[in-house]
Amino acid sequence: MLPTQHQFVVFSPIQLQRFQLTDSNYVVLSMRIMSRVSNDVWDALGENDFVRCIHSVGLPRPVKQRVINHWPCNPERVLIAHRPAEREIWSFGSGYGGNSLLGKKCFALRIASNIAKDEGWMAEHMLIMGVTRPNGKEHFVAAAFPSACGKTNLAMLQPTLPGWKVRCLGDDIAWMKFGEDGRLYAINPEAGFFGVAPGTSNKTNPMAVATFQKNSIFTNVGETIDGEYFWEGLEEEIKDKNIEMINWLGEKWKIGDEGACAHPNSRFAAPASQCPIIHPDWESPKGVPIEAIIFGGRRPAGVPLVFETRSWLHGIFTGACMKSEATAAAEHKNANNKSFWPGYGENIRVIEWILRRLDDEPNLGVDTPIGVVPKKVSICIAA
Structure with missing residues (x-):
């Protein structure tokens, strides 16, 4: 042993x-x-x-x-x-x-x-991230999504809005406890990332790609004949589109061949310390004070992009009742089968609305039976 x-x-x-x-x-x-x-x-x-x-x-x-x-x-x-x-x-x-x-x-x-x-205290399936506004004020947010629904991508988000900055403290598990000042603090009990490989690329999560360039382990992915990793989602980034590969089953494979090169749940394990946007306090024994908790997943039809619950009790109930589809939903897609909401770095626009609500900024939402939903002009969608 x-x-x-x-x-x-x-x-x-x-x-x-x-x-x-x-x-x-x-x-x-x-x-x-x-x-x-x-x-x-x-x-x-x-x-x-x-x-x-x-x-x-x-x-x-x-x-x-x-x-x-x-x-x-x-x-x-x-x-x-x-x-x-x-x-x-x-x-x-x-x-x-x-x-x-x-x-x-x-x-x-x-x-x-x-x-x-x-x-x-609490042990939760949540990411921890620090979001800094253009004015320099930082907020710490936790978020719970089902596996393969974007926790790692959100934790390492690259904002598309000028002046905003996101730093990662953890992408999967948070231990939480109320401090002596009455605030809820969270720590990351892990030292690495164990992320889903398929779909991870320089387009979807450049920070993750930068993190696993060394000292990392890849599980059930494909491998090119020159020793490079490969999985679905990297087709546009590989230099030689015709290069021979070995798929996760050990069989010869090329782009365009039947079946997948990597297992759908193939993984990378990489040290968190190598993440270019790791927060300097990611290993703070005290943790960081959480100001907002997000529950999310793949949205079925009829659910708004974001809404605010009325209380902690309402939030717990809503989080426990949330549904998530196993794969990208057919609803909320345009004629090109693309989601209307682009996600990834554009999600900073949703987080901006959440932080403005934390400041009790007026005229941002409309009260509805499920909670407060954004007004049509309250989420910035300008380029």
Whole structure:
């Protein structure tokens, strides 16, 4: 077994330790990127105040049987068990990141949520971002979207409005606790990004592309014969459109061939410290004060681009009731099958409206049964 020791936030108001044992080199290397690994863990460790994580791909070494799609695993005997009362996670038979990188969703959301309930804080599936207005005032915002609905893109947003700046503190998980001043503070318990690769490009998320140029791991993506990564969404950026590739199944592939080159859920793991717009306070033990929480997803028909709930209770109810489509909806598209709202960097226009509402600026919204929706002229859509 390969031992790994992981610690998330050291000497913070929210501090948890986790140890993981695994027989997967892939897990060791990935978690070295995704979590804070330090000898300081021994100084913070008590008798029984850490979470035990045990993982095995389920194939004893040396592997003598056929490996499925190059992944050592035991799909017939997969077992993933979360034991909140015992502060334990068991994972057997799977090498998939969600089942093997136990410091992510298994620990930082599921077990942490149980610990948070006992200790009076929250573990949430949210990004954390700092948004600075042209006047220099910075606001911190958290946002919760389902997986593959744009958390990483929003966290690393490049504003199209002049004078605005966005800096990233985290793209996936937030631990939140009220401070002595009564404000809600959030920290990022992770040390890296584990992003969905397909669709990520210099057009959609140039900051993510810049982040994973070194010290990164790509999972289930395609590879060109000259050793470059490839996935759907990079067709316009690759120099040689006819270059031969190996797809995620290990088969020869070219652009235009049947099927996808990369798995739809293929991933990149990259150190957050390499992000060009990482916030200087992204590892602050105290965290940053959250002024707004956004719930979002892929919008079905009949839902406005943005609306403000009337209270925290209304907001919690709305967030719990929100629906999201698995793929881009057919509704809200024009004759060219393009969404009417361009998204990506243009989303700063929605955030601008949210921040203006925080300042109680008048004449921005209309009261409706679902909450306050923007007036027609209140969101800046000018070029």
